[in-house]
Amino acid sequence: MDTLTRMLSTHPKVGALNADLLAACLQACLECEAICALCADACLSEDEHLHHLTRCISLNTQCAAVCHAAASVLSTPGQGDHQLMRAQLQACLSACRACAEECEAHARDMGMAHCGVCAESCRRCEQACQALLGSLSA
Amino acid sequence: MDTLTRMLSTHPKVGALNADLLAACLQACLECEAICALCADACLSEDEHLHHLTRCISLNTQCAAVCHAAASVLSTPGQGDHQLMRAQLQACLSACRACAEECEAHARDMGMAHCGVCAESCRRCEQACQALLGSLSA
């Protein structure tokens, strides 16, 4: 999604934010939100294993919502509040970690391929949030 | 919105959460999200004062997104993650405080009535998040 980088380059006031880290984090949040929603729906379609996947569906749903808020906050870089951005990135990091741990277990123990893809996406988003948080604190 | 309380009373696994504080916080988040979105739109319609309200519009937009995520997380009480819920409530509290401070200034200094209503809604949501957070830590 190179379009995000192009869009940020036209923004008159991206300000003190590192545009590369911002674009990478925004893209990771968007992807993670969609992948989590798809993982919840795929889990719901696993007739035989469904009873073992209900907590996974809950965490997928929560993680998608938190990633969406992070993406929205990152889409308002012009005059936004850095303290607020930091708090939402922290929540996103926490949600991605919890969801990744749950999905990794199902990928490993039950061979759930969608959980494996979702865990990777959550870990990427966790790292992108961490990287952007690091640049905000500096 | 008594319907929320009624709905929570039918939920088979609300678990360790205090249902009254949960319903109150969920309602406050829903209201605050909508009020912030309306305040952004009202500010955008203030022809004469618009240039003084751009940061308010940004904070309204961010606060609405963060409140929405908090409402979504609170709507998954069955098997959700308390650590994740705590982080999102913390982000919501932080967003509501930032938005309330901005709106209070515009209500006081420029007589912006919508900012006054919005500030009240943000403060109520901030307090409801604080109360629920207190019960989670206990």
Place this chain on the structure above:
Amino acid sequence: MDTLTRMLSTHPKVGALNADLLAACLQACLECEAICALCADACLSEDEHLHHLTRCISLNTQCAAVCHAAASVLSTPGQGDHQLMRAQLQACLSACRACAEECEAHARDMGMAHCGVCAESCRRCEQACQALLGSLSA
């Protein structure tokens, strides 16, 4: 949520919209979104009946998303596009009807109390969308 009505009364450009129907529809969309999300989570917690409720969870999830978009569109009454608003209200009406039909069946046939509350909320939202659509066409 009287606060919505108060907020709309401070908006400088609500324009051609009927403020009472707008506030009622906005409130119905917010409530329906939250109730659908809670119904999905409650269904997911119904250990014994879970396999019969997977389509209900899908429809709850879709309906919550569509109601949220309708609420967002209605929160931008100042200079928004009426054609766009009409299309989103139509989608919302369609989602609420589908979800209500599914939930009514589970309330009747399996005694699912949360589906009963959800069906009522969906029907209220369907009617509020219909009423606002009627006033837009007039």
Place this chain on the structure above:
Amino acid sequence: MDTLTRMLSTHPKVGALNADLLAACLQACLECEAICALCADACLSEDEHLHHLTRCISLNTQCAAVCHAAASVLSTPGQGDHQLMRAQLQACLSACRACAEECEAHARDMGMAHCGVCAESCRRCEQACQALLGSLSA
């Protein structure tokens, strides 16, 4: 975002949907949502031209919300409702068209580069919705 295609290939019940058109439309909706939110924020930062861009900000905000709902509905392909999906795609198509027209005018008449990028993204999303709608009707 090849990850979406990979994820859909692991989904046990994508059913009657064309997975390629679904992945393309989902990706277009996610991108359009983020680009519209960034365009609104960029417009808000255009000190000198701000007064000419308020309707653009409103349409950006509405379009982002409608695209988000479309992405959510498309992320529930397992047991979702095709009538509901069709209605939300129709709303998305309508929102993207309205927003593209507004942004194209600002790109052309005022040289607003972010509006140019946003118009392209809206047109891509409009076409992706059209293509998926065509396959659903077939």
